[in-house]
Amino acid sequence: MPTQKFRVSIFIVVLILLAPVATSGLMHEDLTVSKDANQRANDIPVEDVTFVSAQGKEFPTGQARLVAFDTATNKPVWIHSKYDRYMDVDPLGESRVLFVARDGSMNKSAFSFDVTFYAIEMNWRTGTVLKKFEIPPGTHDIDYLGGDRYAIADLSKENRVFVYDRSEDEVVWEYRFRKHFPKSAGGGPGGYTHLNDIDAVDNGSAFLVSPRNFDRVMLIDRESKRVRWTLGEEDNYDILNEQHNPVLLSQDPVTVLVADSENNRVVEYEKTESGWKQTWSYGTGLDWPRDADRLPNGNTLIVDSNNNRALEVTPGGDVVWKVKIPFEPYDVERPVYGDEPSGPPIAELEGSDAVDTKAVGQDGNGLVARIDATYTYVYTTAQWVLPTWIGPLEFNLLVLAVLIVVLWGAVEVVHWRGWT
Structure with a gap:
C-alpha cells in the first residue's frame, strides 16, 4: 500500500x-x-567564413536557417531565416x-503540402x-x-x-530514373529515388548524382x-546506406567522398x-551525417545532422x-574554396609527415551498440517535435521521470482496485 510518505x-x-x-x-x-557581428558581415574576409544550412523542423518555429559563421570565433555574422526549410x-x-x-508560410498548417521550393541567389x-x-x-x-x-536534382x-535554362524557361536536358532502372531499384521513405x-x-x-533510396x-x-560507373548496390548496406552529398575527389583513379548517412560515417572509396x-572513413560520434567536403589541407568538413553540428576533422580523426x-543542419561550405572544394584523396596524403592518414574505425556492432543505436534513434526522432533545447541529458531525465510517473500510476491503480 503506497503511503503518503512514499507519494511525497x-x-x-x-x-x-x-x-x-x-x-x-x-x-x-x-x-x-x-550588432558588432552584423557590421562584421560587411567586411569579414571570405576566408574567415563558414556557411551552414539548417533544414529545420516541420513547424514554423523549427529553426530553419542559413548561417554565416566567423570560423575563428564560431559567432554568427549573418542569419537568413525567412523560409521554413533550407537545404543545399x-x-x-x-x-x-x-x-x-x-516557403511554407507561417499561417499554413505545419504538415500542409501547399508549399513552394525556390532557388535563390543572394548577395549575403x-x-x-x-x-x-x-x-x-x-x-x-x-x-x-x-x-x-542550372542542374537540378528533382x-x-x-x-x-535535369538542366534548366532560366532565360528560356525550358528544360534542355533530363535523365529520368524510371526509364533506366526497374521499380525494385528504389522505394522507401521519400519516394522512388x-x-x-x-x-x-x-x-x-557528366553529372555525379545521389539517388538516396538506391543506396548508390x-x-x-x-x-x-x-x-x-556506380558506387554501391541497392540494399547492400555495407557499402552505402541512404547516402547524401557525394564529392568526386579524383578521376584518376576515381575517388569518391560521401556522407554514408544511415551507417553514421563519412567514407572515401577508390575505384x-x-x-x-x-580508403578512409570517419564515424566517431556521428549520427546521420549528410554532407562531407575534403578541404585542400586534407581535412574533412562534415555536417553531423542529428547532433546538430558541423565539424572539421583531420585525416587521423582529430576534431580541429x-x-x-x-x-x-544539412550543408556546410567554406566559400573561399567555392562550391565543393574537392581536396586531395587520402592516397595523395600517404607518406606525408604533416598528416596522419590512418582510417578512423567505426563503433562496434554488438548488443550494447545496437541498444544504444535504437535509443539514439528514438531520441533523434523525438527531436522533430520536442523543443530544441532538450538535448540528450534533458531527454534522458525526461524519459526517466515519465517512467517513474507511469510506474507510480500503475502502483496506485493496483492499490485502488484492491480497495474496490
Whole structure:
C-alpha cells in the first residue's frame, strides 16, 4: 500500500529529475547576430567564413536557417531565416550564395503540402536577392552551370535530374530514373529515388548524382545518358546506406567522398580494376551525417545532422573545429574554396609527415551498440517535435521521470482496485 510518505518521495524525485530540464529551457539562447557581428558581415574576409544550412523542423518555429559563421570565433555574422526549410548552399564568390529554400508560410498548417521550393541567389552581405525562381517540390540540390543554366536534382514524382535554362524557361536536358532502372531499384521513405545531390563533372559533360533510396552514387554521361560507373548496390548496406552529398575527389583513379548517412560515417572509396576499395572513413560520434567536403589541407568538413553540428576533422580523426547549429543542419561550405572544394584523396596524403592518414574505425556492432543505436534513434526522432533545447541529458531525465510517473500510476491503480 503506497503511503503518503512514499507519494511525497516519488513527487520530489520527479521534480529533481525535471529541474535540469526546466533550467535548460529557461537558460536556452538561440543563435543571434550581435550588432558588432552584423557590421562584421560587411567586411569579414571570405576566408574567415563558414556557411551552414539548417533544414529545420516541420513547424514554423523549427529553426530553419542559413548561417554565416566567423570560423575563428564560431559567432554568427549573418542569419537568413525567412523560409521554413533550407537545404543545399553553394558559394558563388566572395559575396554571393545560391541556396534551396522552402516557403511554407507561417499561417499554413505545419504538415500542409501547399508549399513552394525556390532557388535563390543572394548577395549575403547586403541581403539583396539577385535571382529567385521556383523549382520542383522537395528539391534538395541545385548546381549552377554558368550563363543562365542550372542542374537540378528533382525528387518529386518525376524522379529525374535535369538542366534548366532560366532565360528560356525550358528544360534542355533530363535523365529520368524510371526509364533506366526497374521499380525494385528504389522505394522507401521519400519516394522512388529521393535524389539529394547533383554535381557537374567535366564542365557539365557528366553529372555525379545521389539517388538516396538506391543506396548508390553514379556518374551519368550527359550526351549518351549512359552510367559511366556506380558506387554501391541497392540494399547492400555495407557499402552505402541512404547516402547524401557525394564529392568526386579524383578521376584518376576515381575517388569518391560521401556522407554514408544511415551507417553514421563519412567514407572515401577508390575505384579499382576489381571494384571499389575503401580508403578512409570517419564515424566517431556521428549520427546521420549528410554532407562531407575534403578541404585542400586534407581535412574533412562534415555536417553531423542529428547532433546538430558541423565539424572539421583531420585525416587521423582529430576534431580541429566544430560549431553547434540546431535544427538538423544539412550543408556546410567554406566559400573561399567555392562550391565543393574537392581536396586531395587520402592516397595523395600517404607518406606525408604533416598528416596522419590512418582510417578512423567505426563503433562496434554488438548488443550494447545496437541498444544504444535504437535509443539514439528514438531520441533523434523525438527531436522533430520536442523543443530544441532538450538535448540528450534533458531527454534522458525526461524519459526517466515519465517512467517513474507511469510506474507510480500503475502502483496506485493496483492499490485502488484492491480497495474496490
